[in-house]
Amino acid sequence: MTNVWCRMIGILLGSLFLGNARAAETPADTLKRGLTYWGSDPYAALAVAKRQRKLLLVEFYAEWNRRSRWMSERVLGDSTVRELVESHFVAVRVPTETSAGADLAALYQVTGYPAILIFSSNGDVLDKIDVTLDEEDFLQRLQTILMTVQGAGTWRLRQVYAAAERSDTDATDAAAAEFLGGQLPQDVASAAIWPLFENSVVVRYGSTAFNYLVSYADLFRGRIGRDKVDAVLTEALMQSMLPYVVGSVPYGADVTGGIIAAAEGLDLPSALALRSMADVAALRRAEDLALFVARLGLLLDLVPETYHLPLAVSLDVVAERGTREAKNAALKIVNRVRTSLRSPANAAILESLGDRLK
Numbered sequence: 001m002t003n004v005w006c007r008m009i010g011i012l013l014g015s016l017f018l019g020n021a022r023a024a025e026t027p028a029d030t031l032k033r034g035l036t037y038w039g040s041d042p043y044a045a046l047a048v049a050k051r052q053r054k055l056l057l058v059e060f061y062a063e064w065n066r067r068s069r070w071m072s073e074r075v076l077g078d079s080t081v082r083e084l085v086e087s088h089f090v091a092v093r094v095p096t097e098t099s100a101g102a103d104l105a106a107l108y109q110v111t112g113y114p115a116i117l118i119f120s121s122n123g124d125v126l127d128k129i130d131v132t133l134d135e136e137d138f139l140q141r142l143q144t145i146l147m148t149v150q151g152a153g154t155w156r157l158r159q160v161y162a163a164a165e166r167s168d169t170d171a172t173d174a175a176a177a178e179f180l181g182g183q184l185p186q187d188v189a190s191a192a193i194w195p196l197f198e199n200s201v202v203v204r205y206g207s208t209a210f211n212y213l214v215s216y217a218d219l220f221r222g223r224i225g226r227d228k229v230d231a232v233l234t235e236a237l238m239q240s241m242l243p244y245v246v247g248s249v250p251y252g253a254d255v256t257g258g259i260i261a262a263a264e265g266l267d268l269p270s271a272l273a274l275r276s277m278a279d280v281a282a283l284r285r286a287e288d289l290a291l292f293v294a295r296l297g298l299l300l301d302l303v304p305e306t307y308h309l310p311l312a313v314s315l316d317v318v319a320e321r322g323t324r325e326a327k328n329a330a331l332k333i334v335n336r337v338r339t340s341l342r343s344p345a346n347a348a349i350l351e352s353l354g355d356r357l358k
Contacts, residue, residue, distance in 0.1 A: 019031050034084055035076045036322040037093045042104065042119075049090040049288045053184050055149065056119040058088040060110045062096050068113035078135040083143055088184065089118075091238070118145055153183050157196065160209075164201040172201055176208040185216045189223040197232055203239035217266055220325035225276060237263055238303065240275055245299075246314035251281050273302035284314075289322045293329045299331070309346055312353070313338040319356040331357040 042058045049056040057074065062068045071094075071308055075081060085091055091206040096105045108125075109119060116129040127145055129138070156179035163171035180188060187193075198218075202209045213220060215234065220229045241259050243249040256278040263271040276299050282294035293315065300308055318330040331354055338350040 010255055034073075035082050035091055037091050040092060040094050040101070042092050042094065045090050045092045046119065046121070046123055048058065049119075051180065052090065053121065055089045055121065055126065055145070056123075057085060057091045058108075058117045058119065059091065059093045060096050060101070060105050060108075060115040060117070061093050062111070062113055064097070065113040068115075069115070069130060071114040075133065075135050075138050079141075081135055081139055084139060087186075088142075088146055118142075120149070149182065149185070153179060156182065157193070160196060160202060161199075164199050167201055169201065169204065169207070173208040176202060177214075180208065180212050185219055186223075188212075189216060189220045191224070194220075194224050194228070200235065202240065203232055203236050205262070206235050207236075210236050214262070214266065230268055231264075232271075233266055234263070237268070237274055238277070238307065241277045241281070242307065242310060245277050245284070245296075246310050247284055247317060251285060255339075256281060273299070275304055284317060288325045288326070289318050290329065291328050293318060293322070293333065297329070297333050300337070305340070308337045309350075310340065312350055315357070316353060317352070319353065327357045 034135065037059075038048055042056065045058075045148070046056050048054075048340070059072065060068075061072055076085070076091075094101045094104050096102055096110065104113070108115075108128075110130075114128060114132060117125060118129075119129040120126055126148070127141070129141060131242060133141065138163060156175065159175040160179050165173045197209060197213055203213065204210055210233075213229070217229065231266050237259050241256060244251050244256055260271065260274050260278055262268045263274050276295070280292065280295045280299055283289075283295055296311060296315070300311060303311070312334050315330040315334060318326050322330065334350050334357065335356045338354070
């Protein structure tokens with residue numbers, strides 16, 4: 001018996017053994033279930049791939065061709081292959097026996113079988129598999145493609161950090177959009193990428209990364225931890241609300257209301273504090289500042305200590321136009337915050353404000 005025939009028999013026996021082992025370990029209905037296809041129109045499926053941030057796998061299929069059937073049934077139908085494909089790709093089967101399928105095959109120069117093309121979500125051809133592969137080799141081929149795509153993602157991730165280091169918010173948002181648009185949400189919601197979302201330049205209320213985090217909040221909470229995710233979301237919302245409280249930007253009820261709605265929609269515990277911040281911002285415009293001072297004093301107990309200094313400094317408006325009663329109340333708050341500060345420079349700022357309130 002020749003070596004070739006020995007090898008073929010070995011492969012057949014190995015396949016038989018592997019098939020029996022899998023049948024023993026996996027329910028029959030799972031093994032028989034084929035790959036899930038999104039129809040036969042690659043152009044329609046490309047829109048789905050872009051929306052789901054996946055790659056597009058197009059199988060040009062010919063029922064009459066033995067190798068085409070074998071790849072479809074034995075390889076694409078393999079449970080491990082199927083799991084990888086359905087997690088990272090949108091799959092389409094184009095029957096080349098139809099006129100539309102034949103036209104597509106001609107467009108992509110399909111001259112033999114098997115013929116499986118991999119596209120990026122932008123429609124670029126990443127690979128053309130036109131040789132018969134077994135399950136293991138096919139998996140390695142797909143994993144190589146995914147690693148290449150993720151390598152490009154690593155470069156894009158560095159661009160986000162670089163823009164954030166320059167404090168260029170427009171460039172940061174553009175880089176974040178390019179990076180996040182090329183990744184699967186389940187890949188982004190990982191410990192390796194999470195530090196990106198802890199960067200305050202990257203995650204700002206209304207920024208690309210903030211909106212992405214909001215869209216996949218439940219996924220991130222499940223993988224990263226609810227406390228960590230909610231802390232980042234809360235910080236972004238409070239930072240966006242703070243300028244209205246301290247008066248560095250004109251008060252806008254629509255904007256502050258949107259911030260509160262975002263917190264409530266995310267079921268954040270900080271929603272109460274944000275609503276209180278919005279109320280204080282609105283009271284800052286009042287003729288009588290007594291209520292503004294009283295509510296600001298209560299707000300100190302609802303926000304992190306890092307917010308105490310800017311809130312105390314915002315009492316400068318009371319020194320300018322407040323009544324004696326309002327100034328006395330504001331002075332108590334300033335002194336309370338000043339005694340808790342560790343920085344002599346910051347304490348000096350509040351000491352100067354206190355002198356103006358006396």
